Every structure is written in structure tokens, then in C-alpha cells.
Amino acid sequence: MSVFSLINKQNNTALASKETSLSIPISFTHAMITGQTGCGKTTSVILPAIDERIKANHAMLILDYKGVEHKKVKFLAQKHGRLRDVVMVNVPWGYKLNLMYDTNDVLLTNFFKKTFGTERDTFWGNLATNISASSLDMMKAIYDFSKSAFCSIKLCKKAEGIYPSFANLCKFTQQLSDFRNFYDIVLELSRYANDNKAIADDISSKISTLCQPMMLAENIWTLNTFKQKSSKFLQAFKEHTSAVGEIETYRARMFSNYTFMLQALRELADDEMLNEDITMMQSISTLLNQGKIVIINAQGLKDNVIELILNSTLSSMTRRILDEYKVPVSIFIDEAQRVLNPQTDLHADVLREAKVELILAFQNEDVLKNSLGGESKYKELVGNLSHQYFFKNHIKQYANGENKDFSGLKNFECYHEEKIYKTKPMFLDEKDLLNAELCYQKSLKLGAKYTEKELCEDEILVFHRQMAKDYGLIAVLNIKTKNTYFLPILSAKDKELLKSINNLVESKKVASSGQDIEVL
Incomplete structure (x- = not known):
């Protein structure tokens, strides 16, 4: 004491x-x-x-x-x-997260204003904020509508893969042509949502009579919300639809500024850990x-x-x-x-x-x-x-x-x-911390899940974001010897590509009937 x-x-x-x-x-x-x-x-x-x-x-x-x-x-x-x-x-x-899952319009608008620098350039910042926030809000409405009882099977397929995320924001709004394609999808869905006869015909063919009243009541809010949001979206961005001559040139030039500003989100949009499919997280x-x-x-x-x-x-x-x-x-x-x-x-x-x-x-x-x-x-x-x-x-x-x-x-x-x-400070021993990390990783059975090599008894994975981003590598640390080496870190896409190439290599070997093939 x-x-x-x-x-x-x-x-x-x-x-x-x-x-x-x-x-x-x-x-x-x-x-x-x-x-x-x-x-x-x-x-x-x-x-x-x-x-x-x-x-x-x-x-x-x-x-x-x-x-x-x-x-x-x-x-x-x-x-x-x-x-x-x-x-x-x-x-x-x-x-894996989808940053859009818990956010709301106010938080999202504030985020875009800071990202696009509305304080430095009010006009272009507000334009980029408006397109981004409105598009993501529309994607959320499309996603909810596609999961409701009111959406036809045909249109559900058209809406497949559309959910709010920064990755989808870039995919559907990066270029003026992308945005116009997205606008056309909203237009088609909106026409269907406003056609009560088409909805009734589709519902009667896929939902039993006993289930209809309750299922429709549970989904009617989603239908009305989609109708309101799609109408607002289509009206707000009608000026971005196809035009000719000088008007088209002007619109393309205007949208190119948004395309440039959207680059501020490219790194975020490319991050698989923050753009998970909203149905899987x-x-x-x-x-x-x-x-x-x-x-x-x-x-x-x-x-x-x-x-x-x-x-x-x-x-x-x-x-x-x-x-x-x-x-x-x-x-x-x-x-x-x-x-x-x-x-x-x-x-x-x-x-x-x-x-x-x-x-x-x-x-x-x-x-x-x-x-x-x-x-x-x-x-x-x-x-x-x-x-x-x-x-x-x-x-x-x-x-x-x-x-x-x-x-x-x-x-x-x-x-x-x-x-x-x-x-009275709480000091923790590094040896104890590493042992806890080893237990944690063993409980998750890491190792071959993210590399092509099984880890040794006392080895743990150490993730350095910059190393993974720049070189696709992850560190492996032996907590007893403190020796470190690096291995390629394999995402699901990497493994899928590797499997495809390996299968082609094996097929080539078989087709070559025993000829020697140099594999690089």
C-alpha cells in the first residue's frame, strides 16, 4: 500500500x-x-x-x-x-456487417455530408448526398418489397441482389448509365406495385386462401411504403433519364461530378467485411x-x-x-x-x-x-x-x-x-494474453479456414489490415518462440477462384494423357 x-x-x-x-x-x-x-x-x-x-x-x-x-x-x-x-x-x-442495417436517414445524411465535404462545396456536396442517401433508401424499400407477399416471382428475381450497402451504391450509381438502369428497375417495380389487379392475380396463384388475409395484413405497410418511396424517387430523379443533344451532354457532365465524388467511398465499398448481404448477417x-x-x-x-x-x-x-x-x-x-x-x-x-x-x-x-x-x-x-x-x-x-x-x-x-x-492499476501479462488469444482462435478452428496451411499447436493468426490490403498476407505468430512468418490470406472469392483454377489444371493433366506439364 x-x-x-x-x-x-x-x-x-x-x-x-x-x-x-x-x-x-x-x-x-x-x-x-x-x-x-x-x-x-x-x-x-x-x-x-x-x-x-x-x-x-x-x-x-x-x-x-x-x-x-x-x-x-x-x-x-x-x-x-x-x-x-x-x-x-x-x-x-x-x-461481417452491413453498415446500413441499423442506420437511419438522419445519420446517413450526416455521414454523406461529411464524406462529400458539403461545407467546402455546398452545391456538389448536397447533390452527391441527395443521390446517395435517396438511392440507398430506395434499395432498402426494394429489398423489403421483394421479401413481401406482394412481389411477383418474376420481379423478385429482377430485384435479387438489391439491398442497401456501399458496395451496391457504387454498383448501381457509379456511372450515369448505371443509375439509369437502376431507375428503370424502380420504375418497373413501381408500375407493378400500383397495379392492384396484377398483384391480386399473382397472390391468388401462390398463396392459399386460408393464409391470404393474415399474410396480406402483415405486408400491407411494406407495399404502401414502397409505393410512396418509389414515387418520390422517380419524380426526384426524372431529369436524369435519357435525353438528346445539349441536354444529354449537360446531364452527363453534371453526373460525372457525382461519379468523381463517389470515389471517396470506393475503399469502403470494396470492403467485404462491411458490405455483407443483409439476409446473412x-x-x-x-x-x-x-x-x-x-x-x-x-x-x-x-x-x-x-x-x-x-x-x-x-x-x-x-x-x-x-x-x-x-x-x-x-x-x-x-x-x-x-x-x-x-x-x-x-x-x-x-x-x-x-x-x-x-x-x-x-x-x-x-x-x-x-x-x-x-x-x-x-x-x-x-x-x-x-x-x-x-x-x-x-x-x-x-x-x-x-x-x-x-x-x-x-x-x-x-x-x-x-x-x-x-x-491500483491492472497490469496483464503478455504471455497470458497470447494464451487467451490461442484458446479463442482454437475455439473458432481458424487456420486452414483462411490460409492453405494448417497451423502448428502454438501458432495464431495476426491480422494487419494494411498488410492484407496491400499484399494479401496474414501474419502467423508462434506464441512460444515469437517467430513470425506470412501466408496468403484467402477470402471466399479467393478460394473459389483457386478451386476453379486447380480443377482446370487437373483437367488439363488428364487430357494431356501423361505428358509432363510445368505448373507455375
């Missing part, structure tokens, strides 16, 4: 005389932790809070910016018998409601993408307020300044009633003020965070209604509720 002075002269604040394990109360009234790099906030407060909540069977959402924090969470989960609850996102063996909110410990590998993800994921999840979690049984959820937002902005709504009051707690961490209030747009927004935010922990900082911090100087604090000292505590 460390014993030290009883009064902090700079703040005239009482000091706890013994080393203390700080605990953030589980009250769903939210918390914030602030302090400069290396002050000890992660080991002193964040890791103990994660440990407590795993033990208490909370579902959790954690952002891993460095690509190493996931090992600590897995170790703590293993300690409490919950390793099987850990779900990774944005790694090859993790859950679970959202982050669904995983949390199932009690999972969700870790998002944030390496390589742009801040506005992480922001969209987080805000969509928070918005979805507010609906839990209507549920009678709620799995308690803890959401840790490290480096909060990266994902908060003046439009952010943390839904703090509603989430408290929904048994969802927010725990924010950031270096100092200035960086968060810059993100939020000023001091008033900052004070409004921290006013909703009941538990506040301040570590060493060379910038004065707003605490207990006044600006306080915490530059005199030592590492692992923390100001909380008008007292300064010498915290």
Missing part, C-alpha cells in the same frame, strides 16, 4: 492515503475518464471496469484502435468463463441484445465510418426501452473525440432506461470541445455523465463546476468526487 500526503496543494483536495481499486458504479448513469497519454487511465479504470462488467454478464461494445486491446478483453472473458461470448468485427474471421445491436462481447477492430477504419457504426448502434439500442427483459449493455468509447461531433446524439437519458451505459475516454476537454463544436456542447455532454474521473493533464479540466488544474497529479493518481486517489 502506498501512503502519501493528505492534501494536494494545487487543488486543496483531500487525498486518499492508500492505494485504491477504483470502480465505476454499475448504475447506467454513464461515465467519463480523461487524462493525457501514459497517465494510467486504461489500467486504473477502464480495464477494471471491463473486468467487472464481464463478470456481471454484461454485453459489451469496445473499440480497438490499436489492434491489441482485444487480447486483454479476451483474457478477462476467459477468466470469467465467457470467451465464447467474444465476437470480433472487421477481421476476416469476425462477424446480424447487426451489432442484435449481438449486444444476445449478450455478446463485441470488439470492433478499428484499425484502418476512417473516423466517420466508426462514427456511423456507433451512432447507428446507439440509435437502435434506444428501442430496448420497450423490452421487458434487457441484457445489461456497457459501451466503451475510447478516444471519444474521434467519433463525436455537433450532430451526435448519445441518447443518454433513454439509454439509462434501456439499461445501456456509456463510458467515454479522451485525453482532455479541449480535443472534445473541438469535435463537439464548443464549450456549451461539451458541458451539455459531460452533464449527462454522472461518474467523472480525471487523471494527470497539462490542460485545465472542467470538474465539479469549475476549471481545475490536474498537472500536479502523478501517474495512476485520479481525481474523483473531490478526492484524489492513488489507484
Whole structure:
């Protein structure tokens, strides 16, 4: 136990005389932790809070910016018998997402405005935002309509593969010709949806009389929604349909600006881990409601993408307020300044009633003020965070209604509720972390799933996003010897292509009747 002075002269604040394990109360009234790099906030407060909540069977959402924090969470989960609850996102063996699943019109519009830079160029930014947001909204309406009882078999086939995703946004709107083809699909579906006789004829041929009333009642909202949205879409973009002469030249030139701006989404659209078929995935909110410990590998993800994921999840979690049984959820937002902005709504009051707690961490209030747009927004935010922990900082911090100087604090000292505590940090051994990672990967039976080589007993896969992107490689680490080597990482498409080529090679061998063939 460390014993030290009883009064902090700079703040005239009482000091706890013994080393203390700080605990953030589980009250769903939210918390914030602030302090400069290396002050000890992660080991002193964040890791103990994660440990407590795993033990208490909370579902959790954690952002891993460095690509190493996931090992600590897995170790703590293993300690409490919950390793099987850990779900990774944005790694090859993790859950694949569709970023559109939980989002709404407001969040999507804000995302596009930031992506397309409406502040720099209002006209073109708003044009690109309008086309993108409207097209994705239309894709969602088409997807829902195609799954309803009202869509004919013929039109269901035409709508196959159309669902909201950044990949489909580029596929159906990249060029003016693509957009016109998409417009024609919407037009054909809309004509059918507005033809009650055609719908009745089709329904009577595929649904039994006994099932009709209930099935139609369950799907009538979807039909009306599609009719309204398709009508609005067709009217809004009628000017982009075919024309001749100077008008066509003008429209093509106008759309080419959108095509150029859409390149800002190309990397995101090409990411298979974030554009999953909407029929084959679970959202982050669904995983949390199932009690999972969700870790998002944030390496390589742009801040506005992480922001969209987080805000969509928070918005979805507010609906839990209507549920009678709620799995308690803890959401840790490290480096909060990266994902908060003046439009952010943390839904703090509603989430408290929904048994969802927010725990924010950031270096100092200035960086968060810059993100939020000023001091008033900052004070409004921290006013909703009941538990506040301040570590060493060379910038004065707003605490207990006044600006306080915490530059005199030592590492692992923390100001909380008008007292300064010498915290007891939670240090984890790297050997234990690697063993937990090995157990986790063995439980998923990784190895040959993502490479063409079985891993040895003590080997684990280490995903480096940039290495995978630039060279198609994944690292293999022996946790005992620490030796590392690289293997090709194979996606489902890679394996399909490899299988096809191998089959052709084998066929060629057979056809050559024993002739020697050099295989490169």
C-alpha cells in the first residue's frame, strides 16, 4: 500500500492515503475518464471496469484502435468463463456487417455530408448526398418489397441482389448509365406495385386462401411504403433519364461530378467485411441484445465510418426501452473525440432506461470541445455523465463546476468526487494474453479456414489490415518462440477462384494423357 500526503496543494483536495481499486458504479448513469497519454487511465479504470462488467454478464461494445486491446478483453472473458461470448468485427474471421442495417436517414445524411465535404462545396456536396442517401433508401424499400407477399416471382428475381450497402451504391450509381438502369428497375417495380389487379392475380396463384388475409395484413405497410418511396424517387430523379443533344451532354457532365465524388467511398465499398448481404448477417445491436462481447477492430477504419457504426448502434439500442427483459449493455468509447461531433446524439437519458451505459475516454476537454463544436456542447455532454474521473493533464479540466488544474497529479493518481486517489492499476501479462488469444482462435478452428496451411499447436493468426490490403498476407505468430512468418490470406472469392483454377489444371493433366506439364 502506498501512503502519501493528505492534501494536494494545487487543488486543496483531500487525498486518499492508500492505494485504491477504483470502480465505476454499475448504475447506467454513464461515465467519463480523461487524462493525457501514459497517465494510467486504461489500467486504473477502464480495464477494471471491463473486468467487472464481464463478470456481471454484461454485453459489451469496445473499440480497438490499436489492434491489441482485444487480447486483454479476451483474457478477462476467459477468466470469467465467457470467451465464447467474444465476437470480433472487421477481421476476416469476425462477424461481417452491413453498415446500413441499423442506420437511419438522419445519420446517413450526416455521414454523406461529411464524406462529400458539403461545407467546402455546398452545391456538389448536397447533390452527391441527395443521390446517395435517396438511392440507398430506395434499395432498402426494394429489398423489403421483394421479401413481401406482394412481389411477383418474376420481379423478385429482377430485384435479387438489391439491398442497401456501399458496395451496391457504387454498383448501381457509379456511372450515369448505371443509375439509369437502376431507375428503370424502380420504375418497373413501381408500375407493378400500383397495379392492384396484377398483384391480386399473382397472390391468388401462390398463396392459399386460408393464409391470404393474415399474410396480406402483415405486408400491407411494406407495399404502401414502397409505393410512396418509389414515387418520390422517380419524380426526384426524372431529369436524369435519357435525353438528346445539349441536354444529354449537360446531364452527363453534371453526373460525372457525382461519379468523381463517389470515389471517396470506393475503399469502403470494396470492403467485404462491411458490405455483407443483409439476409446473412446480424447487426451489432442484435449481438449486444444476445449478450455478446463485441470488439470492433478499428484499425484502418476512417473516423466517420466508426462514427456511423456507433451512432447507428446507439440509435437502435434506444428501442430496448420497450423490452421487458434487457441484457445489461456497457459501451466503451475510447478516444471519444474521434467519433463525436455537433450532430451526435448519445441518447443518454433513454439509454439509462434501456439499461445501456456509456463510458467515454479522451485525453482532455479541449480535443472534445473541438469535435463537439464548443464549450456549451461539451458541458451539455459531460452533464449527462454522472461518474467523472480525471487523471494527470497539462490542460485545465472542467470538474465539479469549475476549471481545475490536474498537472500536479502523478501517474495512476485520479481525481474523483473531490478526492484524489492513488489507484491500483491492472497490469496483464503478455504471455497470458497470447494464451487467451490461442484458446479463442482454437475455439473458432481458424487456420486452414483462411490460409492453405494448417497451423502448428502454438501458432495464431495476426491480422494487419494494411498488410492484407496491400499484399494479401496474414501474419502467423508462434506464441512460444515469437517467430513470425506470412501466408496468403484467402477470402471466399479467393478460394473459389483457386478451386476453379486447380480443377482446370487437373483437367488439363488428364487430357494431356501423361505428358509432363510445368505448373507455375
